[in-house]
Amino acid sequence: MDNPITIPVLLDLTQAASVTSYGIFSLSRFEGSSITDTLLEAAAELFSNHYGIWGQGAASKVGPFAKAGWRVKISAARLRAEYLPQSENAQNVYVKAMMGETLVGHAFATRWEYEGRTVCWITQLVVATPHRSKGNATQLLFKVRNSGYLDLGCGILSSHPFAIKAATRAFGVGLTKADLSMTREHARSIMSCCPVGYIREAKCKGSLFEDGQTNSGVVSCANTGFYVDHTEPLEALEIIKREGISWPLGTLPDGCEFLIFVKIGSSIISPPRSATVMETRNCQIDKVLSSNA
Template identity: 45%
Template sequence: MEGAEGTEGTHAAHGAMTSGMACLKEQSKSAPEEISSDSRPHVTFLPQPQIAVFESSWVLERARSFKMAKQLYEVFERDEVTDDMLLHAAELFSQNYAVWGEHSSRQGKRVILSARRLRPQYLPTNSRASYVRVTVDGKLAGNAFACRWPWQGKTICWVTQLVVGMEYRDRGLAKGLLGALREDVDDIYGIMSSHPAACLAAGASFGGSIEKISLDFIAKNAVSIMKASPISYVRNANLRGSLFDTTDSTGLVSGVNTEFFVDHQEPLEALSKVRELWNWSLGELPEGHEYLLIMAAKRRLSRPL
C-alpha cells in the first residue's frame, strides 16, 4: 500500500510537471505578441533630484577669518609719526615678531620692543625715515619702517622692520606694505631678516622676484652701502656667508651675524616651502644670523596719460 501510494504520488507529480511544461509552451507562443505590444517608445518621469550642500563649521569659520572687508595703507614721514602710532607698532611687534631660541637666556619668551626704543632706532633724526601701516577693518594688521640715505649719487631705501600680525599672514599684506614704501627716487633696496617670507616679499616688491636677485651685486656693494647707513645696527652689521668668505661652511650664502638668537622653527618651515616653489639663492640660516638682501630697484613702467 505504501508502494501504491508512492506510485500515485509520483504520477501526480509527473502530471503536474507535464501540465506546467504545457503551460510554459503556451506562454512562449504568446510571448512575442506581448513583447511587440510593449516595444512602443515610452517616457518614464523620475522624481527631480535634490542636491544638498554641507559645509563644516571649520570651513565656515575659516572663510570668515579670511574675509577682509577693508584694507587701508598709510605712509608717514618721520615727523608725522606720533607716540600713539609707535605704541601700537611696539604692541604689534611684541605680540607677533618672534620668540627667543635655545641659545638665549630668555628661551621661549616673546621678543619685546618698547615704544620708547622705536623712535631712536628706526626713526633717527639724522635720516629720512618713514613708517607705513596697514589696517584691516580698522585694526592694525601690519607695519614697516624704512630709512633712506645717499650713496654714490644714488638713493638707498632700507627696510628696517617688517611685521604682519599672525592672523593676517599669507594674504599679501607684507608685499603691500613694501609696495607702499616704494618711491621713484629709490635706486637700491635692502633688508636684513631671519624670515624667508620677508625676503620673498622684498624680492617681489622691489626686484621683480627672489629668483632675479644678483648675488654679484650684493657681494660688490654691501660693505660700502651699509657703512653709509645712519641706522647703527645696519652700519655695524657683520657680513657672513660664502658670498663674503669663501671658507664659510655654515651653508649661508648672504647674511649677517646679528647674534639675535630668536627661534628659527617657523622661518625654517617657511624656507622649506619656499624652496619647493622658487630657486632660493641665499642659503641656509644658522642660529643668530639673518639673511641679507640688496637689490637694484625695478623701474616702474610709465603709463601714457
C-alpha cells in the same frame, strides 16, 4: 539679498586703500615728524605680539629677559631711538596696514645717500600671524617704495624668508630672478654708512662675501646678534621651496639674519593676488572705487 557678483578690480597700491579677499585692507604712509608716539605705541604692541620668540641660548647671549620661548618685545621709545635715526642724512618712513580699526601690519624704512644716489633699507617688517602668506607684506613694501624717491635699491636683513621674498617682489623682479651681484658688490659699503646702528654694525657672512664659509651652506647673511628662534622661518622656507623656488641665500646661523640688497629696475612685477578683488559685493566695490577716485 543680492547674490555676490564677480568683478575683477586691480588696485593701484600707491593709493591709501586696497582690498584683500577678506575685507578692506588700508595702507597709510607717514614720514619724518609725522611718525608720532601714538603710532609707535601701536607698532610696538604689534611687534611684541607677533614678531617672534627668543631661541635657545638667547639668554646667555643677550640677557636674562631673552628666555627661550618668550616673545621678543620692544617699546615705543626703543623703536624711536633705534629705528628712526635723527641724522640729517636720514629720511624715515613708516607704513601701517589696517583691517578696520585693527593694526595688522607695518614696515619701517630709512633712506640715505650713497655715492650720490638714494638707497632704502627696510628696518622692520611685521605682519600679524593670521594675515601672513596673503601678499600683505609685499603690499606694505610697495607703499614704502612708492614714496617719490628714485632709489638705487633696497636692502633688508631678516631671519624670515617671507620678508625676503616680499622685498624682492616689491623692489625687484621677485625671488626666482633675484640677482645677488648688488649684494655682493655693495652691501658692505652701503651698510657701513647706514644711519641705523644695528645695520651699520652688522657683520656680513657667507660665501657671497668670500669669508671662507663656502662649505657651511651660508651664502648671504649678517651677524646682528639677534638670537630669535628659527623654527617658524625654517617652516616658511620649506613653503617657498615647495613652490618650486630655489632659495638663493643659503642656511642661517644662530644670531644672524638673511641679507639681500635689491637693485630697482625699470619695471616691477604685478601686485600680489590679495590686491585683486575677485568676488565681492556691490557695496564693497563702491567703497574701494570711491576711496581711490
